[in-house]
Amino acid sequence: MKENVLVAIDQSDPAWEALREACAWLNTDDLTVLHILDTGESSYGIEGGAADAWHAAKQAGADDLFERAEQIAAEYDVDIETAVEYGRPADAIIRYASEHDIDHIILGSHGRSGLSRMLLGSVAEEVVRNSPVSVTIARQTKEESTPD
Numbered sequence: 001m002k003e004n005v006l007v008a009i010d011q012s013d014p015a016w017e018a019l020r021e022a023c024a025w026l027n028t029d030d031l032t033v034l035h036i037l038d039t040g041e042s043s044y045g046i047e048g049g050a051a052d053a054w055h056a057a058k059q060a061g062a063d064d065l066f067e068r069a070e071q072i073a074a075e076y077d078v079d080i081e082t083a084v085e086y087g088r089p090a091d092a093i094i095r096y097a098s099e100h101d102i103d104h105i106i107l108g109s110h111g112r113s114g115l116s117r118m119l120l121g122s123v124a125e126e127v128v129r130n131s132p133v134s135v136t137i138a139r140q141t142k143e144e145s146t147p148d
Contacts, residue, residue: 006097009065015108036086093107107135
């Protein structure tokens with residue numbers, strides 16, 4: 001059975017691993033690549049033109065990510081759709097999946113543990129716990145990862 005699959009990306013290596021895995025082994029009709037513009041980093045309180053500049057810069061960054069995502073997908077002869085959402089990343093991923101008939105979510109994970117995980121939180125863990133659909137976590141091996 002073919003599925004509508006969502007891969008959420010940011011600039012991290014694990015996100016690109018998630019996209020590669022989705023392209024390589026999923027039997028999918030639709031692959032959507034989603035980038036979240038985190039409102040925790042928002043322009044709240046910034047006046048007029050500066051807020052517009054913040055949004056323009058964030059959108060330009062998303063466009064750069066999507067260009068790279070399209071290049072990766074092309075290596076696997078996979079067509080993708082792209083989308084941008086605003087909000088807390090985990091909430092926005094879950095909301096998008098619910099509103100767009102997504103059957104499966106694939107996320108990258110840094111595999112943090114201990115204090116690092118407590119301080120930074122885990123978008124992947126929150127999505128796994130609260131998603132209305134199946135979630136696959138693509139994790140890098142230590143040899144593949146780059147220092148934060």
